[in-house]
Amino acid sequence: MENNPAADQGQLEQDQWVQELLDLSEKEQVTPKQLSILRAAIDVFAEKGFSAAATSEIAQKAGVAEGTIFRYYRTKKELLLAIVVPTMSRMIAPFVLRNFSGVLDVPFESYEAFLKAFMLNRLEFVRRNLKIVKILIQEIPFQPALKEQLTENIFEQVLERVTTITEHFKAQGEVIDAPTPAIIRFTISAIVGYLLVRLLLMPEQDWDDEAEIEQTVSFILHGIGGNG
Amino acid sequence: MENNPAADQGQLEQDQWVQELLDLSEKEQVTPKQLSILRAAIDVFAEKGFSAAATSEIAQKAGVAEGTIFRYYRTKKELLLAIVVPTMSRMIAPFVLRNFSGVLDVPFESYEAFLKAFMLNRLEFVRRNLKIVKILIQEIPFQPALKEQLTENIFEQVLERVTTITEHFKAQGEVIDAPTPAIIRFTISAIVGYLLVRLLLMPEQDWDDEAEIEQTVSFILHGIGGNG
Amino acid sequence: MENNPAADQGQLEQDQWVQELLDLSEKEQVTPKQLSILRAAIDVFAEKGFSAAATSEIAQKAGVAEGTIFRYYRTKKELLLAIVVPTMSRMIAPFVLRNFSGVLDVPFESYEAFLKAFMLNRLEFVRRNLKIVKILIQEIPFQPALKEQLTENIFEQVLERVTTITEHFKAQGEVIDAPTPAIIRFTISAIVGYLLVRLLLMPEQDWDDEAEIEQTVSFILHGIGGNG
Amino acid sequence: MENNPAADQGQLEQDQWVQELLDLSEKEQVTPKQLSILRAAIDVFAEKGFSAAATSEIAQKAGVAEGTIFRYYRTKKELLLAIVVPTMSRMIAPFVLRNFSGVLDVPFESYEAFLKAFMLNRLEFVRRNLKIVKILIQEIPFQPALKEQLTENIFEQVLERVTTITEHFKAQGEVIDAPTPAIIRFTISAIVGYLLVRLLLMPEQDWDDEAEIEQTVSFILHGIGGNG
DNA sequence: GATGAATGAGTCTTCATTCAT
DNA sequence: GATGAATGAAGACTCATTCAT
Numbered sequence: 001m002e003n004n005p006a007a008d009q010g011q012l013e014q015d016q017w018v019q020e021l022l023d024l025s026e027k028e029q030v031t032p033k034q035l036s037i038l039r040a041a042i043d044v045f046a047e048k049g050f051s052a053a054a055t056s057e058i059a060q061k062a063g064v065a066e067g068t069i070f071r072y073y074r075t076k077k078e079l080l081l082a083i084v085v086p087t088m089s090r091m092i093a094p095f096v097l098r099n100f101s102g103v104l105d106v107p108f109e110s111y112e113a114f115l116k117a118f119m120l121n122r123l124e125f126v127r128r129n130l131k132i133v134k135i136l137i138q139e140i141p142f143q144p145a146l147k148e149q150l151t152e153n154i155f156e157q158v159l160e161r162v163t164t165i166t167e168h169f170k171a172q173g174e175v176i177d178a179p180t181p182a183i184i185r186f187t188i189s190a191i192v193g194y195l196l197v198r199l200l201l202m203p204e205q206d207w208d209d210e211a212e213i214e215q216t217v218s219f220i221l222h223g224i225g226g227n228g
Numbered sequence: 229m230e231n232n233p234a235a236d237q238g239q240l241e242q243d244q245w246v247q248e249l250l251d252l253s254e255k256e257q258v259t260p261k262q263l264s265i266l267r268a269a270i271d272v273f274a275e276k277g278f279s280a281a282a283t284s285e286i287a288q289k290a291g292v293a294e295g296t297i298f299r300y301y302r303t304k305k306e307l308l309l310a311i312v313v314p315t316m317s318r319m320i321a322p323f324v325l326r327n328f329s330g331v332l333d334v335p336f337e338s339y340e341a342f343l344k345a346f347m348l349n350r351l352e353f354v355r356r357n358l359k360i361v362k363i364l365i366q367e368i369p370f371q372p373a374l375k376e377q378l379t380e381n382i383f384e385q386v387l388e389r390v391t392t393i394t395e396h397f398k399a400q401g402e403v404i405d406a407p408t409p410a411i412i413r414f415t416i417s418a419i420v421g422y423l424l425v426r427l428l429l430m431p432e433q434d435w436d437d438e439a440e441i442e443q444t445v446s447f448i449l450h451g452i453g454g455n456g
Numbered sequence: 457m458e459n460n461p462a463a464d465q466g467q468l469e470q471d472q473w474v475q476e477l478l479d480l481s482e483k484e485q486v487t488p489k490q491l492s493i494l495r496a497a498i499d500v501f502a503e504k505g506f507s508a509a510a511t512s513e514i515a516q517k518a519g520v521a522e523g524t525i526f527r528y529y530r531t532k533k534e535l536l537l538a539i540v541v542p543t544m545s546r547m548i549a550p551f552v553l554r555n556f557s558g559v560l561d562v563p564f565e566s567y568e569a570f571l572k573a574f575m576l577n578r579l580e581f582v583r584r585n586l587k588i589v590k591i592l593i594q595e596i597p598f599q600p601a602l603k604e605q606l607t608e609n610i611f612e613q614v615l616e617r618v619t620t621i622t623e624h625f626k627a628q629g630e631v632i633d634a635p636t637p638a639i640i641r642f643t644i645s646a647i648v649g650y651l652l653v654r655l656l657l658m659p660e661q662d663w664d665d666e667a668e669i670e671q672t673v674s675f676i677l678h679g680i681g682g683n684g
Numbered sequence: 685m686e687n688n689p690a691a692d693q694g695q696l697e698q699d700q701w702v703q704e705l706l707d708l709s710e711k712e713q714v715t716p717k718q719l720s721i722l723r724a725a726i727d728v729f730a731e732k733g734f735s736a737a738a739t740s741e742i743a744q745k746a747g748v749a750e751g752t753i754f755r756y757y758r759t760k761k762e763l764l765l766a767i768v769v770p771t772m773s774r775m776i777a778p779f780v781l782r783n784f785s786g787v788l789d790v791p792f793e794s795y796e797a798f799l800k801a802f803m804l805n806r807l808e809f810v811r812r813n814l815k816i817v818k819i820l821i822q823e824i825p826f827q828p829a830l831k832e833q834l835t836e837n838i839f840e841q842v843l844e845r846v847t848t849i850t851e852h853f854k855a856q857g858e859v860i861d862a863p864t865p866a867i868i869r870f871t872i873s874a875i876v877g878y879l880l881v882r883l884l885l886m887p888e889q890d891w892d893d894e895a896e897i898e899q900t901v902s903f904i905l906h907g908i909g910g911n912g
Numbered sequence: 913g914a915t916g917a918a919t920g921a922g923t924c925t926t927c928a929t930t931c932a933t
Numbered sequence: 934g935a936t937g938a939a940t941g942a943a944g945a946c947t948c949a950t951t952c953a954t
Contacts, residue, residue: 033939049370051279055924065940070925111453138366142277176452178443186447189421190414197413215406219414224404225339225449261914283949293915295951304949489918505826507735511945521919526946567909594822598733632908634899642903645877646870653869671862675870677909679902680860681795717935739928749936751930760928 034072036062041079046131050080050139080135081145087132088149091125094118095158111174114165115217119191123209126195134200159184190220262300264290269307274359278308278367308363309373315360316377319353322346323386339402342393343445347419351437354423362428387412418448490528492518497535502587506536506595536591537601543588544605550577551614567630570621571673575647579665582651590656615640646676718756720746725763730815734764734823764819765829771816772833775809778802779842795858798849799901803875807893810879818884843868874904 040062044053055076059066073079126133140146162184169175175183194216198207268290272281283304287294301307354361368374390412397403403411422444426435496518500509511532515522529535564570582589596602618640625631631639650672654663724746728737739760743750757763792798810817824830846868853859859867878900882891 031938049277049279051277052370054922056922066924067926067941068939071938071940074925076924134369138369141362141366142280174453178447178452182440182443182447183452185421185425186418186444186452189417193413193417193421212410215410216414219406219410219451221451221453223447223449223451224406224411224414225402259913282947284947287916294949295915295917296913298950299914302950487917505733505735507733508826510943512943522945523919523921523947524917527917527919530946532945590825594825597818597822598736630909634903634908638896638899638903639908641877641881642874642900642908645873649869649873649877668866671866672870675862675866675907677907679905679907680862680867680870681858681905715934738926740926743937750928751936751938752934754929755935758929 033062033064033068037064037069037072037079038083042083042131042135045080045083045135050076050135050142077143080139080143083132084136084139084146085149087129088136088146088153090129091133091136092153092158094121095161111169111172112217112221114169115187115191115220116213119194119213119216120209122191123195123198123213126199130199187220190216261290261292261296265292265297265300265307266311270311270359270363273308273311273363278304278363278370283307305371308367308371311360312364312367312374313377315357316364316374316381318357319361319364320381320386322349323389339397339400340445340449342397343415343419343448344441347422347441347444348437350419351423351426351441354427358427415448418444489518489520489524493520493525493528493535494539498539498587498591501536501539501591506532506591506598533599536595536599539588540592540595540602541605543585544592544602544609546585547581547589547592548609548614550574551617567625567628568673568677570625571643571647571676572669575650575669575672576665578647579651579654579669582655586655643676646672717746717748717752721748721753721756721763722767726767726815726819729764729767729819734760734819734826739763761827764823764827767816768820768823768830769833771813772820772830772837774813775817775820776837776842778805779845795853795856796901796905798853799871799875799904800897803878803897803900804893806875807879807882807897810883814883871904874900 037058040058040060041053043061044058047053048057053076055069056066058079059069062069069079073082136146140150163180166175166180166183166187170177170180170183194212198209198212265286268286268288269281271289272286275281276285281304283297284294286307287297290297297307301310364374368378391408394403394408394411394415398405398408398411422440426437426440493514496514496516497509499517500514503509504513509532511525512522514535515525518525525535529538564573592602596606619636622631622636622639622643626633626636626639650668654665654668721742724742724744725737727745728742731737732741737760739753740750742763743753746753753763757766792801820830824834847864850859850864850867850871854861854864854867878896882893882896
């Protein structure tokens with residue numbers, strides 16, 4: 001039951017992120033114990049799913065007593081939300097906050113450049129938050145709190161912002177004059193499709209991300225139809 | 229807790245399907261009791277998720293005793309698999325079996341016609357098996373049995389078949405000369421993206437499926453890039 | 457963990473009563489297991505108090521699995537109420553129902569005869585339900601459900617009935633013309649005082665109940681003042 | 685969670701008393717923190733019952749850290765006893781100590797005057813220590829330490845003293861020649877009955893204590909029997 | 913075949929108590 | 934002295950599974 005933060009090198013990057021996440025969300029120091037609870041919870045939730053995850057296992061993996069978890073998070077569900085809500089915010093942050101990640105705000109020369117930058121940016125984000133994203137996707141259908149977030153943020157703020165961007169490029173003639181919702185859906189499908197295959201379905205395959213992204217953006221813009 | 233199959237007209241179609249499914253998978257008669265267990269299980273699994281679903285609730289909804297479930301399915305997990313495995317098979321059936329649904333075998337005049345027919349066909353399939361598909365997606369990460377199926381069937385059989393098809397159209401000049409896996413991924417992303425938005429994210433919206441499918445196929449073939 | 461209903465002879469009388477109680481309240485057969493749960497619960501609640509009583513101890517004493525308790529009573533509190541509410545009803549039954557125990561309905565020749573009969577009757581009742589009465593007294597302050605019962609039944613029905621009786625005897629000149637509430641309070645105090653001392657404070661002492669009751673009734677009627 | 689002693693004027697009287705109590709029992713200075721722990725504990729014990737009371741809630745209400753309670757009282761039970769034992773002593777003090785409250789020592793002209801003075805005195809006492817008395821009554825059955833006190837003090841000292849007093853008045857012809865224990869029981873029943881109804885069962889009713897006490901004493905002396 | 917009572921391991925959660933700071 | 938983070942045993946309650954009827 002030792003707690004050796006030095007050992008698990010594979011998680012270093014994610015730890016960094018968890019720290020970031022907490023700094024961001026709370027602006028107050030997070031105890032090492034709380035951190036190891038979060039890390040353990042992320043692992044167990046991702047591996048077993050929220051319902052099937054036992055707080056006893058989380059405690060054990062975190063190297064703390066079971067009661068300690070409940071000092072920080074009153075219920076198991078609150079622990080879930082503490083992990084997942086900030087990530088949800090960060091996931092859509094580029095669409096919501098100006099000058100946040102810079103991806104959407106730097107005036108891109110072209111739609112193509114914009115799409116490439118965006119894909120690369122989100123790929124990096126999901127890669128660094130893979131487990132949390134898995135948990136998030138799994139639990140959205142069962143957690144009203146998350147559904148609400150989704151509705152309020154994605155369907156109201158994000159869609160509006162993305163619509164603006166899309167119509168901007170439409171006006172410039174870089175995007176064809178088709179219904180904006182269909183364009184958005186199609187574009188996001190291609191991007192998300194790549195992320196899923198890349199990170200979840202076939203993560204172990206060798207990937208040349210730059211080339212794949214370029215290819216995908218090319219498909220988005222020109223399709224896969226032949227000369228006919 | 230009566231079980232009146234006549235009442236729930238909305239499920240008639242699905243019931244029909246469940247019957248089909250069972251006929252197919254077992255080739256032996258399915259008792260009405262077993263059928264109502266399956267139907268109840270589909271409802272509860274879809275609503276609560278597998279882990280959070282209680283067999284007692286399933287029994288209650290099915291109008292049978294708790295013990296009865298375990299006459300037919302030795303464990304809760306077996307009940308899950310009995311629901312989900314045949315649907316998985318049917319989901320990929322068009323790619324695997326010849327002359328099954330006919331979608332892939334009728335020699336289409338064009339890739340475009342093929343894609344449209346395929347989308348419509350799968351849309352109909354998912355629509356009629358929505359809950360089961362939900363369950364399937366939810367549980368794949370946690371059920372090794374399903375993961376295995378996925379690997380063996382999708383990644384070996386389906387991919388091979390789809391590769392063949394794609395390369396056929398490539399040879400005919402209807403599809404550009406890009407890496408086949410990327411083409412496949414891109415195409416399926418667009419299709420699945422549509423299905424998800426259409427049936428899961430915004431099912432209540434009014435949809436003109438024919439137009440949307442046409443639009444999507446057009447995007448797949450020619451992209452969304454402007455004249456530049 | 458054997459369950460030998462024949463052995464505990466001391467409880468025979470009470471068992472009889474528990475059976476009675478349940479017959480009365482449910483009019484349906486009570487399983488032996490349920491009965492032993494009730495008996496064990498009565499013992500443990502009386503000994504430790506409701507809050508400090510562990511369902512595990514009740515289960516152990518009843519010779520059943522802990523889960524079994526919760527098949528019959530959804531919560532620990534429900535188990536408490538199942539024990540205590542019917543007794544509460546029976547405790548005040550003589551005041552509420554006509555011809556129930558007969559104590560209040562037979563036209564007594566005198567107030568004295570009435571008081572004696574009533575004391576004897578209630579003494580017997582409390583003696584046979586001692587533990588439950590203990591539990592009842594203990595838990596009334598903390599169980600809103602019981603408080604409500606108390607208010608609705610005691611303060612509305614019982615007081616009204618007792619007032620009628622008292623005023624009947626007042627009219628007959630057997631009771632002095634003092635404020636009825638004071639008379640009632642005083643009378644009940646004397647009776648309850650005897651019951652408490654007799655059964656709770658000094659139960660092991662040798663008691664000549666008839667003589668004591670006669671004495672108490674005499675005090676109630678003529679006081680303890682000397683000839684002065 | 686501030687603790688502003690100035691605000692709760694309603695408790696001023698009781699606070700005063702708590703101070704008294706502690707001065708009495710310990711003869712050493714009591715810190716403000718200890719005082720607020722005691723006050724909070726009285727509130728919580730009275731409201732929830734000892735077993736159901738959480739030390740964390742007491743700490744919170746007292747405005748101290750959870751650990752602080754255990755600096756002063758090693759266990760929760762010790763805290764209970766610290767509250768309840770001194771009150772128990774004071775409750776029976778008039779019977780035990782000479783010249784303490786003076787109630788029993790001033791040579792009363794009559795048994796009647798004595799009873800009235802005694803009732804008024806105890807009414808005042810219980811009124812000012814209502815919560816503690818509640819706690820005391822609740823916990824006597826479950827705390828051997830309290831039971832022991834009860835046996836040793838009440839049943840040995842108090843009864844002896846009360847017997848002496850009663851027999852004194854018996855000798856003077858003010859009390860009839862009936863068994864002393866019955867007389868005592870009856871008298872105390874009437875007094876305690878009044879206190880309970882007055883302070884616990886119907887505290888919100890308007891009471892004319894002097895008149896009620898006079899009435900009650902009259903009943904004790906002359907009973908409620910009519911001229912018959 | 914069908915039942916549903918019974919099980920008991922396992923769940924999340926609480927809480928009195930300790931102890932390093 | 935005072936804190937409050939940490940503990941871990943114990944609590945009420947759930948639930949998949951069994952089996953006698």
